[in-house]
């Protein structure tokens with residue numbers, strides 16, 4: 001019996017690996033079947049994960065990812081994932097034209113602004129609470145930008161800004177020159193020469209910074225914590241509350257005398273233009289008007305500041321341009337008995353343009369959000385919520401568009417213009433016709449394009465030029481560490497580092 005037992009045992013022992021093997025085969029088979037049946041889900045999950053990882057990478061290396069993709073596809077549209085949506089990049093003339101001519105109910109600039117500003121809505125909540133009578137709960141700080149598709153009521157002011165601000169620039173210029181001079185003299189501590197109100201000025205300066213930081217923090221903050229986080233990040237909305245406190249009574253007072261004053265007595269500033277162009281049928285509240293002002297203020301500060309900063313740094317890095325620029329200013333800007341006209345300074349215009357081309361502060365421009373799924377003529381498609389944009393930095397660094405694009409050539413645009421005037425053929429796309437810093441063209445899309453092109457660009461150009469003129473005339477400047485990195489990236493922005501130190505020494509005139 002033991003033999004039999006032994007045999008059974010032996011057989012069992014011998015069979016065990018076979019049984020295991022069969023079990024293993026069975027399990028493997030089952031897993032395989034499961035995997036195959038779940039393949040689509042796994043593939044979706046994997047691609048979701050990869051997209052998320054790419055999206056997070058975009059936060060830290062957006063411009064590099066865009067540039068790399070641009071170089072890979074050679075002129076074709078391409079997509080870059082971001083944490084919240086996909087960006088479709090287009091570069092061909094026909095697609096760009098389609099982008100800017102698409103109805104705003106399909107592709108909208110203001111929906112892009114709304115996406116950014118939505119985070120800011122949370123920053124306002126405590127202001128609603130403290131100023132309920134003034135600020136309606138449905139009021140949005142971003143004013144005109146916050147509707148997805150900007151209605152007729154919102155466009156009047158931007159139109160007014162475009163025409164009135166631009167036409168008043170010669171009148172404003174002496175005052176702007178005074179502000180720039182004083183700001184430089186006081187090490188940027190006093191930007192208001194007559195120092196009427198330092199509390200308001202510092203709130204106005206703090207506001208764009210506070211909102212930009214809050215908007216980014218809130219994008220990654222869970223919904224329920226947003227009011228608290230917004231309050232912490234904005235120091236209990238200090239800057240915004242101060243601005244409202246000062247501007248609302250001024251607007252209220254101006255509304256009382258609306259239409260009763262003579263032209264001479266009517267103030268000449270952006271607030272007045274806003275009042276004059278606000279709807280009369282369903283009037284805006286003073287708070288809504290202040291929101292509009294703050295939205296324009298917010299939009300006008302960062303890009304202008306970055307443009308001027310990089311231009312001053314470029315003066316330090318390329319001192320060979322200082323002398324020719326100074327000569328041009330002396331000969332054409334200070335001409336006796338003539339208007340101090342920055343339009344007479346083609347070398348300065350070219351230098352600033354090259355500075356923007358070379359150290360572009362934003363890798364993308366002309367953002368439009370798809371409010372509905374959208375398919376371009378070439379078949380490139382956008383899902384609802386995705387953005388279409390132009391990869392301006394990559395295009396400006398493209399050797400098929402610009403000769404020797406990695407080299408800083410401060411007068412490249414002036415030379416091309418001169419060449420154009422001499423009716424010579426240029427090989428550069430940007431040199432085919434005379435160009436200016438304020439152009440809003442397919443070759444120079446930094447201001448956006450079409451009807452939405454930046455209405456503040458003539459003002460921005462004037463201020464940047466006045467800053468450079470003052471620096472060139474009164475100051476010697478150099479970078480403390482010329483080799484150190486000058487910028488850092490966040491999403492598509494290429495922001496000047498606050499650690500970069502420029503040393504200014506006043507010239508003895």
Ligand code: HEM
Pocket residue numbers: 109158161296299300301303304307365366367445446447448449450451452453454455456457459460
């Ligand atoms: C260097 C400085 C500036 C740059 C590069 C710049 C660039 C832009 C761009 C790219 C757009 C979007 C246009 C589009 O996508 O088609 C825009 C819109 C706008 N910009 Fe500027 N901007 C600058 C300064 C200013 C200033 C100083 C102001 C105000 C005085 C201003 C007011 C606006 C407004 C109100 C809009 C919205 C236009 C609309 O709603 O139709 N910008 N800007």
